[in-house]
Amino acid sequence: MIAVMEFYTNIPKKQCVVCGNEFEEQHESYATECEHCINIIQADE
Ligand SMILES: [Zn+2]
16 A cells, blocks of 8 residues: 555656646646746737
């Protein structure tokens, strides 16, 4: 059971391609920016 827990806790966080900050994936799976940078990009379009 411990191994299962380690598996889930070792899921690598995604790294924002804009600012380099790590962030938990919570947007579309293809998102490569953190929530902060996504807002900036969307506002610029
Ligand atoms: Zn970012």
